[in-house]
Amino acid sequence: MSYGFSLIAENAPLLLIGLRATLLLAAVTLVASTVIGVLLGTLATVKARWVRMLVALYVEVLRDIPLIVTIFTIFFGAPFLGVPLEPFPAVALGLSLWGGANGAEIVRGGIQSVPKGQREAATALGLRAWKIYLLILWPQALRAVLPAYTGLLALIVQSTSLGALVGVTEFLKAGGLIIERSTVMQGINPAFEIYAFVLLVYFGVCSVLTALSRRLERRLGRASAGIVRTPDAASL
Template sequence: MSLILDNMPLFLRGLLATLQIGVVTLIASTIIGFILGTLAVTRSRLLRLVVRGYVELLRAVPLIVNIFFIFFGAPLFGLQLTPYAAAVIGLSLWGGANGAEIVRGGLLGVPRHQAQSARALGMTEPEIFIQILLPQAMRAIIPAFAGLLTLLVQSTTLGALVGVPEFLQISRLVVERTTVMQGIDPAFQVYAFVLVIYFLLCSTLSFASRWLESVLAARGGSRKTGTAKSLLPETVS
């Protein structure tokens, strides 16, 4: 335990880098995922094909290859990206592609007659999306999205491969330095500490998602029933 406490400033610096990558990646992936997921269910065939191509390309390429391609390929286009920027962009693009598929599936899971009934009542497309489709789709989107966000937090460790001094990279350096300077191997102790920290981070995300899911279910359950009952009788004789 003394080894952990003695190196706590280093661990905190690495953890801060991990949290920075994680927060930026989570926000960017969520924005990209919801925008592309919404475009994937529009009436425009061209937009659907473009989104499908993006999603299939990013999901078919291993995440580490994506990060390497961005980090080493950007200079060929005159862009000098820092390891931090390359890791964030690679993770965000990959997370956005997977998030788009989750959002698309959630929106398509809402019964089609909901939107048809709303159009018959004169509601605009934005109103239908915000008031009818999205609230119902969120109950399917949140659990899957929570799993994706947890995976993204875990994947921040890949930033170490392009030189990001994140939590796992700092932990590895502590192990190597201690082994060389003190002649002991603290790998088990250090990586057990790493395991606990990542467990706490991911568990917090999972708990928050379950709480949000329960809140939406409590607020949206009666709303969904009420919406269906108020729409259908007026459009079905």
């Protein structure tokens, strides 16, 4: 085990390169998935039926196809369309499309959890649709969406390891390179130590995301409770 620690220390620069690629891939994917999820999740609740049907079709197709198949299709299929993609953008696109589909379903459920009477009242007051979403529906849906969306973000971070299959030198790939190098050059197989370290790092990153989401959820809960209590205090 001590040899495993020394091996990790010796290859720290390669592991840092892989971790940086993983975090960058996760950041790009999280931003893109959030934009897609909020946009499509909102469109899934509009009155136009044909818009809802298109969004539902996109969501079902992307959720029913295995993620690795989506990534392979983009990476190997893009050259046939005259748009060859490097491994990193291909994986980022595949993860973003998949994450956006799942995010859209979460956002749709959060918006629909808001009582219909509030939308009807806002419409009766003459508010435009975008103001209803911005001022009434989205703020209230946030608390319902946050726990499930945090789970999706953690899953996206974990799924960045699929980039190793198409040549992205992310954290898992870096660990694999260390194992191959040690096996060939030194005649040892430190797979257990290296992959245990990779597991701990992924666990740490996802745990931080979960802790931050729970803290934000508690803050939103206290804010909502304060808003609810204010009218009662005023009426008294």
